Amino acid sequence: MDRQLTYAEAIHEATEGEMARDASVVVFGLGVDDFRGIYGTTAGLQEKFGGDRVFDTPLSEDAMTGVAIGAALGGLRPIHVHIRMDFLLLAMNQLVNMAAKMRYMFGGAASVPLVVRAIIGRSWGQGAQHSQGLHAMFMHVPGLKVVAPTTPYDAKGCLVSAIRDDDPVIFVEHRLVHALRGPVPSDEYTVPFGRARVLAPGGDVTLVGISHMVVECLRAARHLEGAGISAEVIDPVTLSPLDTEGIVESVRKTGRLLVVDTAWLSCGASAEIVTRVVERLQGERQVRVGRLGFEPVTCPPSPALERLFYPDHARIASTAYRLVHERGPAWSPPPGESPEIDAFRGPF
Amino acid sequence: MDERFYRSLYRIRRVEEEIARVYPTDKIKSPVHLAIGQEAVSVGVCAALAPHDVVSGTYRSHALYLAKGGDLRRMLAELYAKATGCARGKGGSMHLVDPSAGVLGTSAVVGTTIPVAVGYAYAAKVRGRSTVTASVFGDGAVEEGVFHESLNFAALRKIPVLFVCENNFYAIHAPQRTRQSTLDLVGRVRGYGIVAERVETGDVREIHARTAATVAAIRGGGGPRFLECLTYRWKEHVGPRDDFEAGYRSRSEAEPWFERDEVARVAARLPGRVRAVIEGEVEAEIREAFEFAEASPEPEPAELYTDVFHER
Numbered sequence: 001m002d003r004q005l006t007y008a009e010a011i012h013e014a015t016e017g018e019m020a021r022d023a024s025v026v027v028f029g030l031g032v033d034d035f036r037g038i039y040g041t042t043a044g045l046q047e048k049f050g051g052d053r054v055f056d057t058p059l060s061e062d063a064m065t066g067v068a069i070g071a072a073l074g075g076l077r078p079i080h081v082h083i084r085m086d087f088l089l090l091a092m093n094q095l096v097n098m099a100a101k102m103r104y105m106f107g108g109a110a111s112v113p114l115v116v117r118a119i120i121g122r123s124w125g126q127g128a129q130h131s132q133g134l135h136a137m138f139m140h141v142p143g144l145k146v147v148a149p150t151t152p153y154d155a156k157g158c159l160v161s162a163i164r165d166d167d168p169v170i171f172v173e174h175r176l177v178h179a180l181r182g183p184v185p186s187d188e189y190t191v192p193f194g195r196a197r198v199l200a201p202g203g204d205v206t207l208v209g210i211s212h213m214v215v216e217c218l219r220a221a222r223h224l225e226g227a228g229i230s231a232e233v234i235d236p237v238t239l240s241p242l243d244t245e246g247i248v249e250s251v252r253k254t255g256r257l258l259v260v261d262t263a264w265l266s267c268g269a270s271a272e273i274v275t276r277v278v279e280r281l282q283g284e285r286q287v288r289v290g291r292l293g294f295e296p297v298t299c300p301p302s303p304a305l306e307r308l309f310y311p312d313h314a315r316i317a318s319t320a321y322r323l324v325h326e327r328g329p330a331w332s333p334p335p336g337e338s339p340e341i342d343a344f345r346g347p348f
Numbered sequence: 349m350d351e352r353f354y355r356s357l358y359r360i361r362r363v364e365e366e367i368a369r370v371y372p373t374d375k376i377k378s379p380v381h382l383a384i385g386q387e388a389v390s391v392g393v394c395a396a397l398a399p400h401d402v403v404s405g406t407y408r409s410h411a412l413y414l415a416k417g418g419d420l421r422r423m424l425a426e427l428y429a430k431a432t433g434c435a436r437g438k439g440g441s442m443h444l445v446d447p448s449a450g451v452l453g454t455s456a457v458v459g460t461t462i463p464v465a466v467g468y469a470y471a472a473k474v475r476g477r478s479t480v481t482a483s484v485f486g487d488g489a490v491e492e493g494v495f496h497e498s499l500n501f502a503a504l505r506k507i508p509v510l511f512v513c514e515n516n517f518y519a520i521h522a523p524q525r526t527r528q529s530t531l532d533l534v535g536r537v538r539g540y541g542i543v544a545e546r547v548e549t550g551d552v553r554e555i556h557a558r559t560a561a562t563v564a565a566i567r568g569g570g571g572p573r574f575l576e577c578l579t580y581r582w583k584e585h586v587g588p589r590d591d592f593e594a595g596y597r598s599r600s601e602a603e604p605w606f607e608r609d610e611v612a613r614v615a616a617r618l619p620g621r622v623r624a625v626i627e628g629e630v631e632a633e634i635r636e637a638f639e640f641a642e643a644s645p646e647p648e649p650a651e652l653y654t655d656v657f658h659e660r
Contacts, residue, residue: 026474052474058504063463063497070467073452075475078467093494097457098464104656106445106453107436142658167657241659 002183010152011041014159029081061090085118099168100143114168125301133263139240146240148172150214152182157191174212194241202232205256213260219313223333256323261293356391368588378440381408385582388610390415392555404452404465407442417449421637430644437647459492469509482510488519506571516581521596544574580605
């Protein structure tokens, strides 16, 4: 029987394994050594590897990002952990002006092997500043890799790859996938960047989900099956590099693409994915496209409003249905649950 | 020591004078921030560091790079944006780097290199190295939030880093007194529990001696130290010209600094024969280095895409 771990356990296993294998791997960030240990992902690491390699930091995201970059130049492989992705906005200068550019502007004389773990929050009143998916801001910048694995298997393999990568990697984790369980081999392995996964095969419509939205897309696909529509669900796993060919291959078959992001649409990952697919297939294949993501407003804490703010599996299913059946009556699936959303109780 | 100081001071001064002379030809297609007048800080500090120690600078770092032993030919080729430059023509004057000489890459954004130097020093400590990292920046950088965050973290974790503020009294055209609520910088730094000193004379021997004692304390495990060195920028903020006619500062303010020019003062302490040998050797080296830069090829088109992760 497959060994099952949660996503959070997979992150912990990857970190612990790499720290044991390579003395240059260090972990720091707000709360990494406290009793919660970043949802357990860093629990016990300080006891095992010592306070020089695992430590809490002052509330200084800007300087600590610079420290991480300098440590990387000095031969370490730092993992800088942010319990909220929103806090990365305090570190943009170091990430964009320094980490992303150093290898180029120093003509290859420097490299920055840095992992920045950025956790997206949702539900239970996280509200305006604890919920943002800002991955597209980093996808915009050459020199930064951006990964957003959804399954425990990919979480472990991508984190190992990110730690071993000689470039800075923004490692995006959605809080609501931390508790999901899945098969994770105990052996060490890597997941290569730039290879999308087909999580459910189908022929009528391609659903590309980003991070937690993969989970909702899989639910939507089950609804659609009941309506006679076969949806192919793709998890890009990494956003930069992005497996454009893998997605194009699916859309070439289905002719219909719905991208569902855990972020806003404007200038977002969904805009990039749709554009690339249309660029490749224009003149070859008629393609219908759609996008879902955050509503174009600030995230509200009220459950009544929050429900409207985020896409859900029912809306994904009905939108995909409309892509397939351009005319005729609209369709909505019967109500269903998203247990990880309903089960979540904050604040962390 | 004076011979060593003079060689370095004279060399840096003459390199920058030549850059200023060549600049109007537009062969140097890059902003240049000259350190003419400020050389003694870089020379005094670097003379107190070991070869394996590391310096981190700013966009005004020709002097620091050369004083630490950075390759002159490759620096000039970088200013000419040539393939033989220290950043292969992809950095320019503001992004000098020479790992073999212990020069961490410099940055054009004020204050950004300060935490990076602290991080480098933290790595050296974790890896059990005796390296001291010197973070050199100007008086504008101390207004950035990241400066204060960096001081706090370095003091908290006893990081072996030397902070050096080259206070030339101006950030671009704004005098320090219009930017800072108190001019007592060392007092502010001491508030973080960091030993901080101010060197007011601009004398290269004093800067060297005070740095040497400070570096010894850091190497002994004393944690970070801070030096503020008063100095004066003779040229405009960016570019090769004087700007005393621009109205934001006066020539009379600069006169005392011209009079205590360290290049001339150290020269006056040396026998004429010794000076002549040093100057002859340096002039030949500079001439050859400019010829090297000028004759070097431009980067190949394919270089546009190397040294950076990108798609398409």
